[in-house]
Amino acid sequence: MHPFTSSDDEYDLSKDSFSDFEPDEIIVPQPNEIMAIQQENLKKENENENKLVITQQRDQNENQNEIQIQHENYYLNQNQNQNQNQNLNENQIENQNQIGNEIGNENQIGNEIENQNENQIGNEIENQNENQIENQNENVKKSKNSKEIPQINGIDLSGKMTRKQIKLLSPEQKKLRRMIKNRQSAKKSRERTKRKLEKYEHKIRKLETTQKKILKEVEKLRIENEKLKVRTIKQKEKKNQKENKFKKRRLIAIYWIIFIFI
Numbered sequence: 001m002h003p004f005t006s007s008d009d010e011y012d013l014s015k016d017s018f019s020d021f022e023p024d025e026i027i028v029p030q031p032n033e034i035m036a037i038q039q040e041n042l043k044k045e046n047e048n049e050n051k052l053v054i055t056q057q058r059d060q061n062e063n064q065n066e067i068q069i070q071h072e073n074y075y076l077n078q079n080q081n082q083n084q085n086q087n088l089n090e091n092q093i094e095n096q097n098q099i100g101n102e103i104g105n106e107n108q109i110g111n112e113i114e115n116q117n118e119n120q121i122g123n124e125i126e127n128q129n130e131n132q133i134e135n136q137n138e139n140v141k142k143s144k145n146s147k148e149i150p151q152i153n154g155i156d157l158s159g160k161m162t163r164k165q166i167k168l169l170s171p172e173q174k175k176l177r178r179m180i181k182n183r184q185s186a187k188k189s190r191e192r193t194k195r196k197l198e199k200y201e202h203k204i205r206k207l208e209t210t211q212k213k214i215l216k217e218v219e220k221l222r223i224e225n226e227k228l229k230v231r232t233i234k235q236k237e238k239k240n241q242k243e244n245k246f247k248k249r250r251l252i253a254i255y256w257i258i259f260i261f262i
Contacts, residue, residue: 034218037211044204048197055193062186069179 161177169177 034215037207037214041204041207041211044200044207048200048204051193051197051200055190055197058186058190062183062190069176069183 166174166177
């Protein structure tokens with residue numbers, strides 16, 4: 001033991017473990033990877049928005065088809081009512097002619113009967129026209145308020161039909177049937193797209209949760225990396241301080257040895 005050094009001040013360089021200290025490297029995800037994940041999510045959101053726009057356009061087209069069907073039903077009912085009115089008028093004219101021929105010789109009685117018949121017929125026609133107009137208005141209101149599948153002469157145009165039955169339909173009924181079938185197929189396709197959208201939304205929610213987890217892990221790794229850096233800096237400072245102390249003491253010892261021998 002040196003006379004100028006104590007047992008507490010001794011320092012052995014062979015026991016120094018700081019020279020071999022190497023901090024573990026932690027792989028931190030790059031900002032490019034996070035940006036790529038965000039871009040994929042944005043692409044999926046844009047795809048979903050485009051699909052929603054397509055479904056909205058299909059809904060608009062379907063509503064337009066329904067309005068056209070209702071208008072055509074209204075016009076068909078009007079044509080049927082007009083034909084009924086024409087048949088009634090023709091029958092009434094024939095009845096009037098028959099009555100006039102039978103009572104042609106009796107002028108006074110014939111005139112009275114004709115006047116009575118005309119009044120009765122006029123009242124009946126007015127009542128029938130009023131009832132038909134009311135029925136038409138009620139049918140139009142019902143067709144506007146309800147989305148029921150139209151039936152013409154008891155024929156369900158939406159159901160399955162044989163070729164013979166389809167051939168017996170009028171052109172307007174065939175057109176209506178095509179429109180109804182198109183509406184049904186559009187409804188089915190809309191339901192399919194809705195199911196697909198629900199699946200995509202579920203996948204997007206999963207991706208968002210995984211992204212949040214990844215971001216949390218990245219934040220933890222960043223904090224650990226910063227702590228490691230601070231720890232390594234402190235350890236290097238301690239090592240340098242110990243080395244400086246040892247160098248100073250060694251120099252002092254050398255000076256004392258030189259001084260003693262001189």
